[in-house]
Amino acid sequence: MSEPVLDLRELRVSYGDGAPAVDGLSLSVAPGEIVAMVGESGSGKSTAALAVLGLLPASATVSGSIVLDGQSILDLRDEALRKLRGQGAGMVFQEPMTALNPLLRIGFQLAEAIRNHDPAPKRHRHYHARCAELLGRVGVPDPAARLKQYPHELSGGLRQRVMIAIALAAGPRLIIADEPTTALDVTVQQQILDLLRDIRDTEGTATLLITHNMGVVADVADRVLVLKSGQVVEQAPTTQLFSSPEADYTRELLAAVPRLGAGVHPEPETTPERPVLALSDIVVEYGGRRVADSVSLTVAPGEIVGLVGESGSGKTTLGNCALGLVTPKSGTVAVLGGPLPRGTGRAARAVRQQIGAVFQDPASSLDPRMTVAQTVAEPLAVHTSAGRAERRKRVRELLDAVELPESMMTRYGHELSGGQRQRVSLARALVLGPKLLIADEPTSALDVSVQAAVLEVFRRLHEEFGFGCLFISHDLAVVDSLCDRVAVLRSGELVEQGPAATVLRAPEHPYTKALLLSSPVPDPELQRSRREALADPDVNPAA
Structure with missing residues (x-):
């Protein structure tokens, strides 16, 4: 040997x-x-x-x-x-x-x-x-x-x-x-x-x-x-x-591992509501390269829409359009029934305080010079006239909501685990009670047990706050367990969208089928057969 x-x-x-x-x-x-x-x-x-x-x-x-x-x-x-x-x-x-x-x-x-x-x-x-x-x-x-x-x-x-x-x-x-x-x-x-x-x-x-x-x-x-x-x-x-x-x-x-196909999806609401987010014919270009090509999708109040696709397909770009961080070359972004205002005036700030964001990498999105309490309280200081005592009370409430002890308030980002940092990001995003949340890969860096705990916190917070959410993720099992609808993005084009149960159980587009076959499952024998199917052009037209 x-x-x-x-x-x-x-x-x-x-x-x-x-x-x-x-x-x-x-x-x-x-x-x-x-x-x-x-x-x-x-x-x-x-x-x-x-x-x-x-x-x-x-x-x-x-x-x-x-x-x-x-x-x-x-x-x-x-x-x-x-x-x-x-x-x-x-x-x-x-x-x-x-x-x-x-x-x-x-x-x-x-x-x-x-x-x-x-x-x-x-x-x-x-x-x-x-x-x-x-x-x-x-x-x-x-x-x-x-x-x-x-x-x-x-x-x-x-x-x-x-x-x-x-x-x-x-x-x-x-x-x-x-x-x-x-x-x-x-x-x-x-x-x-x-x-x-x-x-x-x-x-x-x-x-x-x-x-x-x-x-x-x-x-x-x-x-x-x-x-x-x-x-x-x-x-x-x-x-x-x-x-x-x-x-x-x-x-x-x-x-604790989420399993693709195990999600339970109730019948979607038939009564149309004014969406909290509406992207219409969005086109974004960087240096002449088109990264979003006439994309249209909506998020209804209280609805979680999963946005999936390969790296570089434009998922984060669309999330940034919804946040006003990227200006489309053409198309419109409507938030809470009106166009997303530009600038830093009173009207723009009034709309932006209704939007929360959880970014992909909590280690780089948290200010290393701020404590947990300062991080969560910052939106309150920017958008409200709440005093120090009131802000501290609200921070305690949010930390309790994301299941972090009060002792965490004085810690800095580098003193937290990945799961703890992401919970702080969730608390910061929800401290103003937003109607729309943009969540960009919020569980991608977490191990399975911590991911399961964070997802459970997310579900409870969604039930409590009732926000609409654009949930960007590459983990199809997580999307299946959480989302009401799914939109599939490929090279900046929306190739398929619909109820999660339909898109993830009976996909129509070859690219969606390839995505599902590529999603690994926690079973060595089943995973081996899926890998073989992925390479078989008779089973996977995209092979």
Whole structure:
């Protein structure tokens, strides 16, 4: 049997006098093996991954053994450790917007990753062809043009694919992928999973996959480790773990996974109401490229409309049109029965305080200099004359509504978990009691149990506040569980829309059928058959 690429023995990581973040973790990853590590936020998954590359902060106390590509990580320093990163292991970080340098073009950052491990480094432009090849391999369209762009010019999915290309740049023996498909829609996610399989099959690269998506685990992993509070509660081959989990915690994780087809959809209301949002023939262009092409859709009072489609299809652009952050080239945006006013005058502010927004990445949408209480209270300070005591009372009410304790009020964004940050974003969006909510991937970065809790909070808040919602998501199972209607966007065009039960159970457009087949399910055997169907042109016309 070949030596493992990665071998951890009794790894323990702690910060100060608190409970250890990782407590006695042992695992190995063999060449060509894909091992998935799953668990709730704060279970120690990302801490273990950072320890493997020696990236933990100086405040961390580390003990045990970490052997990567035959070398002990805990015995390496500076230059020796830098050389092992990239060639020994490549890292795909969880949040590409914060991992990529916003001031440097994509091509420079990718070339830098190659150049850093070139024995005879050359000028960055020398690596242009290799950079384009890497972007093409991870499914970035028009790679030569993308090399000239900055991170903010790419969609979340494209940014994540750039991160994967950077991880592959030095030809590592191990890929550590920390939520590599979190920001990706289901079709691009499937391409990335196919890519990980291809790298494993053709190059024998080992993969340590950290994910909250149990469908992804079922699709690609050979073995699974389940972590809770820094400890392994169960590990088993993938098929065995899904068919007969032994630990109660594992069963709870699997029970929390939303399943496509399990949503219950009541008969839609037949009485027409004035919509809280009406987009009519919206056309948006960036640099001559049309990203929204004559799109029309409505959201009725109290209705949740799911907007799905690939990364770069225009979903976020349409959400930003509804918020007044993007001005269409043509078409109209009507909110609460009237045109969306421009500027910062009294009329514009009166309308905007009726609109709430939850953005895709809570880590970058929360002001790092503001406490939780200041963040939630800010809309009250801007749009109302409420005094400090009244604002504080309202903040307490909203934190209670999103199930966060009052002790969180004095914390900052970086001191919160991903699920806690998203709950703060929800509280901020709803503090003024809006009639319309734009939710852009509000659960995409959350593990399954935290996602289930946040969705339950969302349902209760929707029932309490009665807002209409444009719910942008790539997770079709979440859309199925939550939305009344679904609109499917492809390359800026609306290809299908209707009641959720119709679109998600009996789709008409080939693209919608491909989206549904690409959505992974938490069942290894069923997922294997779906993957085969996705590649069969007789079953999937889009293949």
